[in-house]
Amino acid sequence: MARNxxxxxxxxxxxxxxxxxxxxxxxxxxxxxxxxxxxEHPELVGLPVVVGADPKEGTGRGVVSTCSYEAREYGIHxxxxxxxxxxxxxxxxxxxxxxxxxxxxxxxxxxxxQSYAHxxxxxxxxxxxxxxxxxxxxFEDASRIALNIKKEILEKEKLISSIGIGPNKxxxxxxxxxxxxxxxxxxxxxxxxxFLDPMPVKKIPGIGKKxxxxxxxxxxxxxxxxxxxxxxxxxxxxxxxxxxxxxxACGIDESEVKEDLTVKSVGRELTFDEDTSDPGVILxxxxxxxxxxxxxxxxxxxxxxxxxxxxxxxxxxTHTRARSIxxxxxxxxxxxxxxxxxxxxxIGKKKIRLIGVRLSNLQKANTRxxxxxxFIQVQGSVNRKQ
Numbered sequence: 001m002a003r004n005x006x007x008x009x010x011x012x013x014x015x016x017x018x019x020x021x022x023x024x025x026x027x028x029x030x031x032x033x034x035x036x037x038x039x040e041h042p043e044l045v046g047l048p049v050v051v052g053a054d055p056k057e058g059t060g061r062g063v064v065s066t067c068s069y070e071a072r073e074y075g076i077h078x079x080x081x082x083x084x085x086x087x088x089x090x091x092x093x094x095x096x097x098x099x100x101x102x103x104x105x106x107x108x109x110x111x112x113x114q115s116y117a118h119x120x121x122x123x124x125x126x127x128x129x130x131x132x133x134x135x136x137x138x139f140e141d142a143s144r145i146a147l148n149i150k151k152e153i154l155e156k157e158k159l160i161s162s163i164g165i166g167p168n169k170x171x172x173x174x175x176x177x178x179x180x181x182x183x184x185x186x187x188x189x190x191x192x193x194x195f196l197d198p199m200p201v202k203k204i205p206g207i208g209k210k211x212x213x214x215x216x217x218x219x220x221x222x223x224x225x226x227x228x229x230x231x232x233x234x235x236x237x238x239x240x241x242x243x244x245x246x247x248x249a250c251g252i253d254e255s256e257v258k259e260d261l262t263v264k265s266v267g268r269e270l271t272f273d274e275d276t277s278d279p280g281v282i283l284x285x286x287x288x289x290x291x292x293x294x295x296x297x298x299x300x301x302x303x304x305x306x307x308x309x310x311x312x313x314x315x316x317x318t319h320t321r322a323r324s325i326x327x328x329x330x331x332x333x334x335x336x337x338x339x340x341x342x343x344x345x346x347i348g349k350k351k352i353r354l355i356g357v358r359l360s361n362l363q364k365a366n367t368r369x370x371x372x373x374x375f376i377q378v379q380g381s382v383n384r385k386q
Contacts, residue, residue, distance in 0.1 A: 009048045023133065023165065024131055024132070024133050024140065024165070024167070024169055025133075025163055025165050026125075026130075026131060026169070027130055028129040029109065029159060029160075030069075030152075030160050030161060030162055032106075032127065033051040033102055034050070034064055034068040034095075035051045035159050036067050036159070037049060039159065046070065046094055047092075048068060048069070048076070048092040048093065049070070049071060049096050050067045050071050050076060050094050051066050051067065051096075051097055052064040052085070054082070058081055058087055061272065062082050063078075063079055063082055064076060064081075065078065065097050069093055069181060071085075071117045072122060075088050075135055080123050081137045086275075102127060105159075106128065108156070109157060109159075110122075112153060113130050114132075114151055116145060116382060117132040118133055118134050123256065123258055130205070131169055131172065138173070141188065143165070143205055162180045162184070162185075163183070164176030164178070164185050164187070165184075165187075165263070166186075166192070167187075169253055169257065171195070171251055171253070174196070174207065193251060194249055196249065196374060197222065197302035198223070199222065200212075200221060200225050201220060201249075206241075206244075218233070227249035229246070232359075234246055236344060243379075244251065253316075261329055263369060265360035265362065266294055266358070266359050266362075268357060270285055270354065270356070272285070272353060272354070275314040275351035277312075277348060282343060282352060283343070286355055287336055289357045290336045290340075293358065294332045294335045297362075300363060302363065303362065303364075304359040304361060304369045305329075305362075306322055306323070306324040306360045307338040307357070308359070308360065311343060311352055311356075313346075313351065313352055314352070317349070323338050330365065335359065336356070339357045
């Protein structure tokens with residue numbers, strides 16, 4: 001039997017409340033970085049523009065941060081090695097990332113979006129997208145509000161955006177991706193299943209390549225096939241995620257639109273000028289990055305429990321390793337030593353292209369939960385720094 005939002009999800013599960021009427025918008029700025037650059041440099045309009053690392057005529061390091069729609073016609077996309085982007089379109093205009101400028105513009109746009117939110121129901125997702133919940137259950141009114149938002153952003157910032165409207169964050173997010181650039185896609189509550197069913201399962205947030213491949217082996221390629229599949233078999237293969245996947249396939253998402261002001265992690269990365277397998281270079285570099293990450297932690301005012309490292313080899317094969325300690329700390333020597341130990345596992349296997357350090361499982365240093373022992377850990381690190 002095909003599921004819908006009135007079908008009980010599982011035994012002993014109370015009827016869900018996802019059919020309560022909400023109207024949520026996901027506003028996504030189109031080609032944000034490159035579009036800002038074209039506002040700053042009108043002569044770039046209509047040209048393939050790539051924002052990222054210096055390509056150095058095809059020998060550059062790093063990746064593409066974003067690119068214009070003209071550049072995408074050459075097969076260039078975010079996350080692509082900058083050297084490959086250069087080979088695909090050597091005549092493109094390659095620009096460095098100007099994060100300070102992009103953040104300034106982002107703050108102005110987010111202020112516009114907040115002004116439309118009902119009772120401060122605003123949630124910034126990234127530098128160029130945000131959810132807002134508006135005070136109407138009339139989707140025609142919602143359409144007019146969305147058009148006003150697009151118009152205001154265009155007039156004030158000369159930037160275009162795509163907006164998805166739906167009864168929850170899941171549907172609004174997927175809808176926002178449907179008609180880029182400058183799109184507006186509306187999915188009314190009664191049209192959710194019709195909208196989702198024909199889509200590939202990878203459209204559901206959280207279903208990556210590995211899960212998609214596993215589902216395909218089970219004969220599940222579309223959201224409809226996932227929605228109507230025997231949930232017991234999904235749970236057998238995926239655990240609780242099996243339940244969650246089928247809920248999402250049914251268009252069920254009860255998560256609220258609200259800001260999460262908690263910093264979840266801090267980290268730093270380094271791309272080498274040349275791939276290297278030299279232990280001295282790698283260990284010296286990881287030590288430097290560990291110190292930078294520690295400084296970022298101090299600036300944010302947090303303690304950490306987990307240290308992780310990231311290694312990307314010359315063939316772009318990427319691995320991470322993590323270690324958690326039994327207490328909250330802000331000791332720089334712990335960060336440095338654990339980082340070196342974790343990265344040492346990868347030295348000598350292949351040449352390394354990129355390394356990174358990240359601190360997570362954070363807690364504010366001044367929260368009441370910080371124990372006396374943990375406070376001593378912080379004081380010790382500060383004294384050593386002095």
